[in-house]
Amino acid sequence: MTTSLADVASSNVALRNFLHGLPGVDRVGADQRAAMLGTRSIKTTAKAWAVDLAIRMVDLTTLEGADTPGKVRAMCAKAVRPDPSDPSVPKVAAVCVYPDLVAQAVGALGGSGVKVASVATAFPSGRSSLDVKVAETAFAVSAGADEIDMVIDRGAFLSGDYLKVFEEIAAVKAACGEAHLKVILETGELATYDNVRRASWLAMLAGGDFVKTSTGKVQPAATLPVTLVMLEAVRDFLSATGRKVGVKPAGGIRTTKDAIKMLVLVNETVGEGWLDPDWFRLGASSVLNDLLMQRQKLATGRYAGPDYFTLD
Amino acid sequence: MFEYAPAPESRDVVDIKPSYQLFVGGEWVDSQGENRHKTINPASEEVLAEVSWATEEDVDRAVRAARKAFGPWSAMPGSERAKYLFRIARIIQERSRELAVLETLDNGKPIRESRDVDLPLVAAHFFYYAGWADKLAYAGHGPDPRPLGVAGQVIPWNFPLLMLAWKIAPALACGNTVVLKPAETTPLTALLFAEICRQADLPPGVVNIVTGAGETGAALVNHPDVDKVAFTGSTEVGRMIARSVAGSGKKVTLELGGKAANIVFDDAALDQAVEGVVNGIFFNQGHVCCAGSRLLVQESVADELLDALKRRLATLRLGDPLDKNTDIGAINSAAQLAKIRELSDLGEVEGAERWSPECPLPDRGFWFPPTIFTGVAQSHRIAREEVFGPVLSVLTFRTPAEAVEKANNTPFGLSAGVWTEKGSRILWMADRLRAGVVWANTFNRFDPASPFGGYKESGYGREGGRHGLEAYLDV
Numbered sequence: 001m002t003t004s005l006a007d008v009a010s011s012n013v014a015l016r017n018f019l020h021g022l023p024g025v026d027r028v029g030a031d032q033r034a035a036m037l038g039t040r041s042i043k044t045t046a047k048a049w050a051v052d053l054a055i056r057m058v059d060l061t062t063l064e065g066a067d068t069p070g071k072v073r074a075m076c077a078k079a080v081r082p083d084p085s086d087p088s089v090p091k092v093a094a095v096c097v098y099p100d101l102v103a104q105a106v107g108a109l110g111g112s113g114v115k116v117a118s119v120a121t122a123f124p125s126g127r128s129s130l131d132v133k134v135a136e137t138a139f140a141v142s143a144g145a146d147e148i149d150m151v152i153d154r155g156a157f158l159s160g161d162y163l164k165v166f167e168e169i170a171a172v173k174a175a176c177g178e179a180h181l182k183v184i185l186e187t188g189e190l191a192t193y194d195n196v197r198r199a200s201w202l203a204m205l206a207g208g209d210f211v212k213t214s215t216g217k218v219q220p221a222a223t224l225p226v227t228l229v230m231l232e233a234v235r236d237f238l239s240a241t242g243r244k245v246g247v248k249p250a251g252g253i254r255t256t257k258d259a260i261k262m263l264v265l266v267n268e269t270v271g272e273g274w275l276d277p278d279w280f281r282l283g284a285s286s287v288l289n290d291l292l293m294q295r296q297k298l299a300t301g302r303y304a305g306p307d308y309f310t311l312d
Numbered sequence: 313m314f315e316y317a318p319a320p321e322s323r324d325v326v327d328i329k330p331s332y333q334l335f336v337g338g339e340w341v342d343s344q345g346e347n348r349h350k351t352i353n354p355a356s357e358e359v360l361a362e363v364s365w366a367t368e369e370d371v372d373r374a375v376r377a378a379r380k381a382f383g384p385w386s387a388m389p390g391s392e393r394a395k396y397l398f399r400i401a402r403i404i405q406e407r408s409r410e411l412a413v414l415e416t417l418d419n420g421k422p423i424r425e426s427r428d429v430d431l432p433l434v435a436a437h438f439f440y441y442a443g444w445a446d447k448l449a450y451a452g453h454g455p456d457p458r459p460l461g462v463a464g465q466v467i468p469w470n471f472p473l474l475m476l477a478w479k480i481a482p483a484l485a486c487g488n489t490v491v492l493k494p495a496e497t498t499p500l501t502a503l504l505f506a507e508i509c510r511q512a513d514l515p516p517g518v519v520n521i522v523t524g525a526g527e528t529g530a531a532l533v534n535h536p537d538v539d540k541v542a543f544t545g546s547t548e549v550g551r552m553i554a555r556s557v558a559g560s561g562k563k564v565t566l567e568l569g570g571k572a573a574n575i576v577f578d579d580a581a582l583d584q585a586v587e588g589v590v591n592g593i594f595f596n597q598g599h600v601c602c603a604g605s606r607l608l609v610q611e612s613v614a615d616e617l618l619d620a621l622k623r624r625l626a627t628l629r630l631g632d633p634l635d636k637n638t639d640i641g642a643i644n645s646a647a648q649l650a651k652i653r654e655l656s657d658l659g660e661v662e663g664a665e666r667w668s669p670e671c672p673l674p675d676r677g678f679w680f681p682p683t684i685f686t687g688v689a690q691s692h693r694i695a696r697e698e699v700f701g702p703v704l705s706v707l708t709f710r711t712p713a714e715a716v717e718k719a720n721n722t723p724f725g726l727s728a729g730v731w732t733e734k735g736s737r738i739l740w741m742a743d744r745l746r747a748g749v750v751w752a753n754t755f756n757r758f759d760p761a762s763p764f765g766g767y768k769e770s771g772y773g774r775e776g777g778r779h780g781l782e783a784y785l786d787v
Contacts, residue, residue, distance in 0.1 A: 029584030041319035
């Protein structure tokens with residue numbers, strides 16, 4: 001398969017034939033499977049383990065027009081020490097900001113081990129020229145971003161111009177240099193699970209290190225079945241090519257329960273190889289305080305009020 | 313490693329009495345006989361309770377109580393009967409946790425299934441037929457269809473409460489009264505249902521529950537004052553019933569065994585097909601008459617599908633049925649386990665290749681690991697006989713016509729599954745498959761509005777939907 005995969009991007013026709021040759025996804029069945037896994041009951045020791053893992057997987061995110069250096073600095077402090085009253089709480093995986101705030105984040109996080117991710121490529125719509133997208137990526141990387149979260153051109157994808165999407169991802173990947181590339185599919189706009197599977201394969205074939213569900217600006221965002229379909233795609237891609245790709249559901253993950261459902265999905269679809277912040281991330285912000293609250297509840301048996309958790 | 317900590321459902325929600333009487337004429341009564349038996353939890357072999365095995369006299373008493381209740385019950389306006397059925401449905405919903413735990417204890421099925429499948433369907437069935445009770449004139453059987461009288465109903469152990477609902481809800485909606493015999497290994501939810509009838513103030517004698525084994529069942533179906541016999545269970549017993557009621561004028565419906573083909577084409581949605589195959593044969597430990605026990609897979613995707621299936625089976629969680637994360641529970645009885653073992657051993661002797669995932673079995677109770685046989689031919693007994701356990705026989709085919717030929721080449725005809733992304737092929741297959749239910753891109757899905765029943769040795773008559781009314785009306 002590896003040799004044939006080298007040629008799939010030789011033309012739009014070849015790419016289309018390959019992507020449309022992937023097995024379809026039955027929506028009803030995928031929804032049922034995700035819903036069933038959502039009924040798993042994760043308690044006591046399993047929950048404590050999952051809560052800590054989920055905290056370590058969080059990409060703490062702020063993507064607002066109103067973001068300021070002060071806001072980013074505060075969020076970075078929270079990323080390094082999520083609960084000031086409990087040093088045993090692990091750090092989150094990364095912070096995720098707009099390109100112009102990368103330098104602020106790098107300055108605030110220096111040496112902490114928390115990575116800096118930057119959205120790029122005319123986030124969230126992706127409506128600009130390739131030159132602008134590549135330049136924006138290069139700008140974020142030069143400012144010190146460890147990871148780039150790019151958006152695909154959904155317009156091109158939906159109009160069947162898969163090669164354009166492929167070439168953009170490849171160009172952005174080249175501009176990333178050492179930085180890891182997460183490819184945001186914006187599954188809410190792709191609408192069908194067949195499209196989600198095809199877009200996942202497209203992103204992986206073009207060199208993406210992660211596939212990510214959503215920008216957080218479009219609903220629905222990271223649903224369980226969409227994440228399931230993407231996990232199946234990375235599993236199949238690994239067995240076809242030997243290359244492992246990560247998955248990042250982002251948007252709509254608000255509670256510990258949501259986060260644990262995601263981990264169950266990973267556990268029972270691709271297994272423990274992906275139960276690691278290097279291979280699975282949760283793009284979210286508000287979920288962190290709920291994770292902290294549940295963590296404290298597990299340790300003390302009591303819920304503290306929301307004012308006991310910092311809002312940064 | 314993400315190890316799920318034990319998450320057992322509490323069994324304190326259900327109050328099991330040490331011993332149970334028979335439910336006749338709205339009262340708990342002692343059996344005339346001395347024959348008492350213990351019902352056990354198949355997951356631990358722990359004794360749950362003692363029940364009577366009703367004698368011929370007990371059955372006669374129950375049939376007389378049902379006959380006495382029939383007059384007023386059938387004369388009652390349908391809208392009034394509906395109120396009782398709606399009330400029963402609501403109480404079932406309110407007490408669903410209790411019923412689910414009891415079902416799991418007595419049957420061995422995982423709590424996830426009794427909670428998420430059995431109980432919602434039980435309540436839905438009562439709600440559905442409650443809706444028909446005052447609309448029988450519009451069911452297509454004339455302006456004023458009449459009930460039959462007293463229905464003798466004998467149900468199996470695989471879905472104890474759900475089969476009770478399938479039998480009792482349409483019978484009552486149409487104005488019949490019933491004497492129901494639950495299976496000897498799973499009587500407890502039917503006895504709790506008797507309590508619910510009392511809680512709903514159902515008139516005495518409309519529902520009577522007599523516990524027991526084959527002799528009690530024989531006494532019930534052979535009782536001269538029974539007008540209608542409804543049976544779900546093995547083809548062997550169904551044949552005996554058909555023979556014994558022949559010429560008696562009793563109306564009969566039989567829902568018997570199956571050996572369903574689950575047919576996967578090369579253009580199927582592969583991940584969902586794998587789920588469907590798993591759900592088709594490992595749901596309820598394969599104790600399902602319509603289980604997809606024969607996987608027919610197109611040869612061009614057979615290896616790919618089998619690899620995916622084996623990978624998926626390795627994630628199935630077998631163990632304590634009360635644990636909310638258990639996928640595969642206990643085999644219902646020692647006798648059934650022996651039968652599954654016998655047929656599986658035979659599969660190996662006949663030359664099929666046996667495979668099970670790494671799967672430690674508990675020390676006590678009755679357990680059988682999920683098992684796949686590959687290299688199975690139509691002539692093997694595991695491809696022909698109903699195993700009624702978590703055992704899948706895998707066969708291959710080359711063309712749609714061959715798939716139909718193999719699927720139909722069985723004495724049974726209860727259900728079939730077709731997996732393809734091509735809509736026209738689904739219709740083409742459904743036209744040709746001789747099975748009462750054909751599922752397309754799904755399996756083992758049930759709905760009270762949908763009729764269910766078999767071709768050939770899988771029985772006759774339909775349960776569920778508008779069609780299900782016919783079995784309980786004089787038409």
